[in-house]
Amino acid sequence: MSKNNYYQQVYDVTKKIPLGRISTYGAIANYLELGSARMVGWALNKSFSENGVPAHRVVNRKGELSGRIHFPSPTMMQELLENEGIHVENHKVQFFKDIFWDPAEEL
DNA sequence: GGATTGACGTCTG
DNA sequence: GCAGACGCCAATC
Numbered sequence: 001m002s003k004n005n006y007y008q009q010v011y012d013v014t015k016k017i018p019l020g021r022i023s024t025y026g027a028i029a030n031y032l033e034l035g036s037a038r039m040v041g042w043a044l045n046k047s048f049s050e051n052g053v054p055a056h057r058v059v060n061r062k063g064e065l066s067g068r069i070h071f072p073s074p075t076m077m078q079e080l081l082e083n084e085g086i087h088v089e090n091h092k093v094q095f096f097k098d099i100f101w102d103p104a105e106e107l
Numbered sequence: 108g109g110a111t112t113g114a115c116g117t118c119t120g
Numbered sequence: 121g122c123a124g125a126c127g128c129c130a131a132t133c
Contacts, residue, residue, distance in 0.1 A: 006130085025115055029128090036128030041114030043130095060115060067114030 006034050007043030011050055013103045017057045020085045021101035022093060026061050031103040037061075045070055056080040063096030 009032050017023050025037035034040065040058070044067065047053035056077040060066040068077040068091060078088045087094035 026117095029115080034129080036130095037115040038113060038127095039115095039129060042112095044114055046131095047114095055114075058114075061117095062115095065114090070114060 006032060006039055007046060010034075010040050010043040011047055011053050014044065014047065014053050014055060014058055016103070016106060017054060017101055018107075021099050022057045022059055022063075022081070022086065022096070023101050023103060024059060024061055027100075027102050028058070041067065048072075054080075057084075059093055059096070063093040065091045065093070 010028060013028050013031065014023070025040040029035065029037040029040045032040075044053065044055040044058055047055050048070075055067065056065075056071070058067070065077050065081070065088065068074045071077050078091060081088045081093065086099060093099070
């Protein structure tokens with residue numbers, strides 16, 4: 001446990017995402033200085049094997065639910081986001097920039 | 108041990 | 121403004 005690896009930090013940051021907010025791969029990668037957003041997505045892929053990591057709150061730079069296909073159900077991600085009060089349409093987050101949360105804030 | 112892939116992002120054409 | 125190619129770094133085959 002507590003492997004200070006990059007993906008472990010991704011889990012931590014993702015868990016810190018406030019409810020009703022979302023973050024992006026690039027923002028997390030930039031904050032963790034991982035150097036590449038792909039590692040974040042790849043790490044989140046394994047996140048399902050870990051304890052509750054709200055990976056559904058992490059979307060790509062376009063605000064698209066690009067990772068929905070990796071969920072147990074492709075619609076589960078949208079359902080979870082709408083359940084948190086996030087408007088999702090056509091598998092894309094509405095008011096994305098408005099609910100966007102940057103890990104540097106960590107408020 | 109080498110090659111390919113991967114929940115993306117940025118640059119150049 | 122849109123489309124295509126490259127780059128990141130690690131894991132998996």
